[in-house]
Amino acid sequence: MTTILDPTDEREPIARQLSPRSGAIRGTVAFLDISKPRGNVLLDRLEEQFKQRVPGIDVVRYSKPTFTKPAPEALRQEIRSKSDFVVEALAD
Amino acid sequence: MNPLLPAFSLRDTEGADRSFPTAARPALIAFVKEDCPTCGIVLPLLDAFARAYGDALDVFLVGQTRDGNARMMQRHRLASPLLDDSGLKVSFAYDIDMVPAVFVADRDGREIERRMGFDRGEWQTLDASLAALAGRARAPIDWNALPEWRPGCGSLSVDPRYADRLRAEAENSPLRARKIEIAPDDDEVEFMFDQGFTDGLPVVPPTPERVIRMLAGTRRDPQSLVAVVPPNMGEATVEKVAINAVMAGCKPEYLPVVIAALEAVCTDAFNVHGVMATTMGASPVVVVNGPIRHRIGMNMKIGALGQGARANAAIGRALRLVIRNIGGARPGGTERSTLGNPMKFTMCFAEWEERSHWPPLHVERGFAPTDSVVTVYGMTGGPSLIVDQTSRTAAQLAGSIAQCMESIHHPKAHMMSDALLVVSPEHVDTLHTQQYTKADLRRRIQEVTSRPLRELVSDERSGVGMSQERAKTLSAEALDRRMPKFASDDMIHIVVAGSEAGKFSGLFHGWVGGEIGSQPVSRLIDPN
DSSP: OOEEOOOSOOOOOOOOOOOOOOSSOOOEEEEOOOTTTTTTHHHHHHHHHHHHHHHHEEEEEEEOOOEEEEEEEEHHHHHHHHOSSSEEOOOO | OOOBBBOOEEEHHHHHHHEEOTTOOOOEEEEEOOHHHHHHHHHHHHHHHHHTTTTTTTTEOOOOHHHHHHHHHHHHTTSOEEEEEOOOHHHTTTOOEEEEEEEOOOOTTTTEEESEEEEEHHHHHHHHHHHHHOHHHHHHHOOOGSSEEOOOEOOEEEHHHHHHHHHHHSOOOOSSSSSEOOOOTOHHHHHHHHTTTTSOOOOOOOOOOHHHHHHTTTOOOOTSSEEEEEETTTEEHHHHHHHHHHHHHHOOGGGGHHHHHHHHHTTTTTTTTHHHHHHTTTTEEEEETHHHHHHHHHHOOTTTSSOOOOHHHHHHHHHHHHHHHHHOBBBBTTTTTTOOOOOGGGGGEEEOOOGSOOOHHHHHHTTOOOOOOOOEEEEEEEEEEEEEOOOOOOHHHHHHHHHHHSSOOOTTTOOOHHHHHHHHOOHHHHHHTTTOOHHHHHHHHHHHHHHEEGGBOOOOOOOBBBBBHHHHHHHHHHHHEEOOOOSGGGGGGEESSSSSSSSSSEEESSSSSSSOOOOEEEEEEOOO
């Protein structure tokens, strides 16, 4: 991790960064269906594959009320507090 | 009352966390590093102290590298585990220059004794005080087998590789700017492009240690305000200027010049907002005079206005990055230049005062020859080349220069702008043949560029100039009156630079001169 000092007058927030990649999947993986048609089909298939290839993880399924709007704050908080990884499905 | 020694918590070689101070026990704290031969001598002694007095006082043996600790444990078969200070934070907090460094604390954690290096007599005294503190018999040590004296080695906490980082991270660090963490998967140079921090070329990442090093270039407080920078009226502290100076590639010794240049452009007279915002595409041109030119290696000779000289390039670039990042002047935002201008990357050079027969620019502007001074000009173009290889008299050459200067903005645009003329050494020599002063040169330029007003009226060849309607209201006498190119002689700024070979001078074209546009501003560079 490199730290630099902000060269600006700090009136604007810095764009968000990618989280560090650990190189391994463990713990709880959240599968978030954004409620686009057939997103559940994609996630079902992914879940099968995850369970085969990464045994020992827990998969928890979530879904957004509608794909047209951002996930509600409570849902985001719940996923953040209970999960180590998130897979977000698009589809159509 | 003796000072409290800094508290710490460090992990030992066995994986346990150990903290100082503990309740109501005196302590021995010793700093060592593996590649220090004197540490090799004292480690068995420290271990003997731990065995003899360890049940009555806390012994902390602090090593400065993790691998070195493991090797020292093995080599000396130590009974007491070594603590890992590979981050060097505790060594830094104890402000030690050398190892071994030994501190003795009373039961309140106050320092009562310290020893640096190894002096047998002193260490025997140390042993006696520890025995007394612990209330135990003296440790069994064969003092005669030890050398009388050995110097210590440099502590890693003052090693130049680490010292700046430690200062930057310390609790009393002078840095206050927002810290931005760049994720390991992100390329730091790309990240800075993405954030819009650069002028289109890569910049040096302004890490805290680099900024600390840059701040060593000035005595000014890092949080003192240098200027409020338009158009956003962002506050440029010394620290913020230093951050941008790091990014531009400056050395610390350039920083006072960047600071003075920033003070100069952020004045009402210079009007940096207008200079940056104008569709005409102006930019600051920075000229440096005085002894600092030599001290920081500025180029004033061959290729002075071009690339290749770090001080010239980096100082001009740092000024522009400050205006961009703190002032918020960005192309397409408040910077509205139609075509842009390569001077918007950087334009800074020094005057070759010693090669000139004239008083240098800063002396002409009221400073002492021994002062170091920066002068800024708001210029829209240049340097354009004035080619005259054949004039042999001063009047001829000054006439040539004048004819080229007429093209500024437009040959028919008179009394609009100012100009910065960079006279090359060979041209200086020609002008000197008739002892031409700067005033003579200015007068000649005004004389040769003077045109009857009737020649400056809009016509079928060019729509530039006084309108036909306005001209019709003037008398024949008024239309015959000659108008010089410049509203006054002092709109012609003159400096000397360039190589010995070449009968060419350089011309920077001004923007809008005078009070409604931009006027040159000089600032004393804080001598360091």
